[in-house]
Amino acid sequence: MTGRRATLLGLSFSLLIAGCASVPRDPAARAEFKANHDPLEPLNRGTFAFNLFVDRILIKPIAKGYVWALPQGGRDALRHFLDNLHEPVVFVNTILQGRMSAAGTTGCRFLVNTTIGIGGLADVASRERLPKQIGDFGQTLWTWGIPEGPYLILPLLGPSNPRDGVGMGVDIYLDPLRYAPWTRNFPTGVTVARMGADGIDRRARNLDYLDEIQRESVDYYASLRSLFRQNRAADLRSGGVPVPLPAPDFYQDPGR
Numbered sequence: 001m002t003g004r005r006a007t008l009l010g011l012s013f014s015l016l017i018a019g020c021a022s023v024p025r026d027p028a029a030r031a032e033f034k035a036n037h038d039p040l041e042p043l044n045r046g047t048f049a050f051n052l053f054v055d056r057i058l059i060k061p062i063a064k065g066y067v068w069a070l071p072q073g074g075r076d077a078l079r080h081f082l083d084n085l086h087e088p089v090v091f092v093n094t095i096l097q098g099r100m101s102a103a104g105t106t107g108c109r110f111l112v113n114t115t116i117g118i119g120g121l122a123d124v125a126s127r128e129r130l131p132k133q134i135g136d137f138g139q140t141l142w143t144w145g146i147p148e149g150p151y152l153i154l155p156l157l158g159p160s161n162p163r164d165g166v167g168m169g170v171d172i173y174l175d176p177l178r179y180a181p182w183t184r185n186f187p188t189g190v191t192v193a194r195m196g197a198d199g200i201d202r203r204a205r206n207l208d209y210l211d212e213i214q215r216e217s218v219d220y221y222a223s224l225r226s227l228f229r230q231n232r233a234a235d236l237r238s239g240g241v242p243v244p245l246p247a248p249d250f251y252q253d254p255g256r
Contacts (some may be wrong), residue, residue: 037151038225044153048221051158055203063204075201077121082198083132084113084120088176093135097143102133109133134238137174138167142236151225159228 038044067075087110094103109125109132117124126132141163142148149162160168177191217223
């Protein structure tokens with residue numbers, strides 16, 4: 001079984017068990033349950049605990065070492081480089097979304113930063129009034145009217161939903177590195193290293209922020225769920241108006 005098929009099967013299984021989730025019968029509790037859009041909460045909390053454990057013993061210490069070893073200027077250059085490598089994926093998705101102006105801006109950004117910006121180490125394009133665009137296949141599915149499905153915590157990858165999980169897999173296959181002649185076996189070590197570097201850099205940039213949320217939250221899981229949904233909604237709104245389609249009710253009580 002390929003990795004893509006395994007991912008799709010796993011997400012399909014998540015959707016299946018979402019319909020079997022235990023829904024509160026109390027009206028107030030039911031309203032809160034539906035507002036959270038998290039019928040898989042017991043499963044998600046287990047995955048969340050696993051992710052926190054891995055973060056505590058591995059990812060966070062590496063992120064702290066990264067901050068200690070590399071000055072801010074070096075970390076910014078790496079961030080620009082990683083973002084520039086992702087621009088072709090953004091370009092394809094903005095076209096699929098019909099956002100031709102954003103696609104043109106993204107194409108110009110990639111050209112400018114790859115050349116004048118020395119492979120993307122410097123974000124010259126932003127200084128030239130070519131702002132960074134947002135475009136991923138999860139957002140593309142949203143513009144096509146595909147419902148997000150229930151809130152879902154992915155192992156190591158964190159907060160998501162079935163639509164964005166599928167989108168993430170598609171974006172990996174849109175990655176131009178996949179089609180380079182020296183990357184016959186995909187994902188390659190180069191791609192995995194790039195994804196790891198991206199994750200560590202993002203974790204390093206949020207060390208103090210996440211620590212503060214964890215200290216001040218009565219329920220860290222619920223706080224991050226709320227923040228994820230707010231931030232993702234803002235990302236989606238930058239892609240325009242989706243096709244209106246009715247979303248399935250994952251909160252229907254199977255006993256009724």
